[in-house]
Amino acid sequence: xxxxxxxxxxxxxxxxxxxxxxxxxxxxxxxxxxxxxxxxxxxxxxxxxxxxxxxxxxxxxxxxxxxxxxxxxxxxxxxxxxxxxxxxxxxxxxxxxxxxxxxxxxxxxxxxxxxxxxxxxxxxxxxxxxxxxxxxxxxxxxxxxxxxxxxxxxxxxxxxxxxxxxxxxxxxxxxxxxxxx
Numbered sequence: 001x002x003x004x005x006x007x008x009x010x011x012x013x014x015x016x017x018x019x020x021x022x023x024x025x026x027x028x029x030x031x032x033x034x035x036x037x038x039x040x041x042x043x044x045x046x047x048x049x050x051x052x053x054x055x056x057x058x059x060x061x062x063x064x065x066x067x068x069x070x071x072x073x074x075x076x077x078x079x080x081x082x083x084x085x086x087x088x089x090x091x092x093x094x095x096x097x098x099x100x101x102x103x104x105x106x107x108x109x110x111x112x113x114x115x116x117x118x119x120x121x122x123x124x125x126x127x128x129x130x131x132x133x134x135x136x137x138x139x140x141x142x143x144x145x146x147x148x149x150x151x152x153x154x155x156x157x158x159x160x161x162x163x164x165x166x167x168x169x170x171x172x173x174x175x176x177x178x179x180x181x
Contacts (some may be wrong), residue, residue, distance in 0.1 A: 001037050004033065020147070037150060039150060061074040062110075071107060072093075073128050074131045074133070075131070075142075076132075107122070107127050108128065109147065118147050123170070126169065134176050139157055142157045
C-alpha cells in the first residue's frame with residue numbers, strides 16, 4: 001500500500017460513488033491522502049491501512065431503531081467496543097440494531113464493509129442522523145472509505161466537520177461511549 005495525495009489519476013475503472021466522493025472533496029477544497037488496497041471489511045484489515053495512513057480509521061456503524069423509522073450513522077474509534085444499551089440511552093432510542101444492507105444502499109449508496117461518513121452526500125432526504133463519539137472529534141485527522149472499501153482516505157477532522165458536513169447539509173450529535181466491559 002502506498003500513500004498518495006488526492007484522487008486517482010485514472011478513475012475509469014472506479015465506481016461512480018467513489019468518483020463522486022473525490023469530486024465533492026475537490027470542489028470543497030478539502031485536502032486528502034489516499035491509499036488503495038484489497039477489500040477492507042474487518043477491523044484487522046483496517047489496522048494495516050491505519051499504519052499506512054497514520055490515523056485510526058473510524059468504526060462506522062449503520063444502525064436503526066426497532067421500527068426502522070430512524071437511521072443512524074455512528075462514528076467511533078475502532079478500538080472501542082460498541083454497546084447498544086450505552087448508545088440507546090444517550091439518543092433516547094430503544095432497541096438499536098444494525099440496519100439492513102438494502103437500507104444502507106437506499107440512504108447512503110454504500111454497501112456493507114464500506115460504510116463511511118462520505119455516504120451522507122447521498123442522503124438527500126436527511127434520513128440518517130450522524131452520531132460521532134467524542135474521541136473521534138479529538139483527533140486531528142480521521143480515516144474513512146470513499147464509499148467503497150478498496151480505498152481509504154485521510155483528512156483533517158476539522159475539514160470534515162466544518163466543510164463537508166455543511167456542504168451535504170448534515171449536522172452531528174456528539175455521543176460519549178465508554179466501550180468497556
